[in-house]
Amino acid sequence: MKNLFSAALIICILIPLNSSAQSGRIKKRKKAAKKTVKKAVKKSAKKASKKASKKTAKKKVAAKSSVTLGGNKVSVSGKLPKVGSRLPKFALTTGTLSEIGNADIKGKRVIFNIFPSIDTPTCATSTRTFNEIASGLTNTDVYCVSADLPFAQGRFCGSEGLANVKTASSFRSNFGEAFGVNLTSGVLKGVLARAVVVADTDGKVLHAELVSEIANEPNYSAAINALK
Numbered sequence: 001m002k003n004l005f006s007a008a009l010i011i012c013i014l015i016p017l018n019s020s021a022q023s024g025r026i027k028k029r030k031k032a033a034k035k036t037v038k039k040a041v042k043k044s045a046k047k048a049s050k051k052a053s054k055k056t057a058k059k060k061v062a063a064k065s066s067v068t069l070g071g072n073k074v075s076v077s078g079k080l081p082k083v084g085s086r087l088p089k090f091a092l093t094t095g096t097l098s099e100i101g102n103a104d105i106k107g108k109r110v111i112f113n114i115f116p117s118i119d120t121p122t123c124a125t126s127t128r129t130f131n132e133i134a135s136g137l138t139n140t141d142v143y144c145v146s147a148d149l150p151f152a153q154g155r156f157c158g159s160e161g162l163a164n165v166k167t168a169s170s171f172r173s174n175f176g177e178a179f180g181v182n183l184t185s186g187v188l189k190g191v192l193a194r195a196v197v198v199a200d201t202d203g204k205v206l207h208a209e210l211v212s213e214i215a216n217e218p219n220y221s222a223a224i225n226a227l228k
Helices: 002-062 121-134 150-160 220-225
Strands: 065-069 072-076 091-093 099-101 109-114 140-146 166-169 195-199 205-210
Touching: 091 166, 109 121, 121 140, 121 150, 121 220, 140 150, 150 166, 195 220, 205 220
Parallel strands: 109 140, 140 166
Antiparallel strands: 065 072, 091 099, 109 195, 195 205
16 A cells, blocks of 8 residues: 555656656747748848849849940940930039039030040041031030040140030049940940930930940931930
């Protein structure tokens, strides 16, 4: 009888202990399961973030343009301002080394004749041609823009007697990036592509041309017609 009582007492003690240990194991399992779920969620979020970054990178690549130089493809930093959009914020350096920007052209129609260098035949020809065009335009400034130093630009126009156009340099400004015309590959990497952008007195873009072959001249007629 005494032995039976002792056995019953031991069982009564062990059952709660066993139950407590089981409860602890369940808690541990739940904790482990929570950790697993957290890891899975974190991993999934990381994958989604990577995918989004890749998509953004692809979009950025897609935003770039390309032209040719002597038939060889070269990359351009971006896209020209769209017709109907506002001119991007920009800065240029004049022959007196002063800076001009959007505020300085307000109230005037403007033509940006953009090119790689004044010391190349096509660029020189386009400057002469736009000088002739400018003589017949009213309330219109024609800026010949390149990455040349302002002194080189001024020397060329002075020796050629070109008084109807204004020269402006992008050598220390964001112009090439803002207008999407920086050449980013090829032998002319670092200078500007050949392009023409025309805007009205409110800074609204009327015409934009990125010349597909750098050695070719821009479409002068299209630029003039945009102002009519």
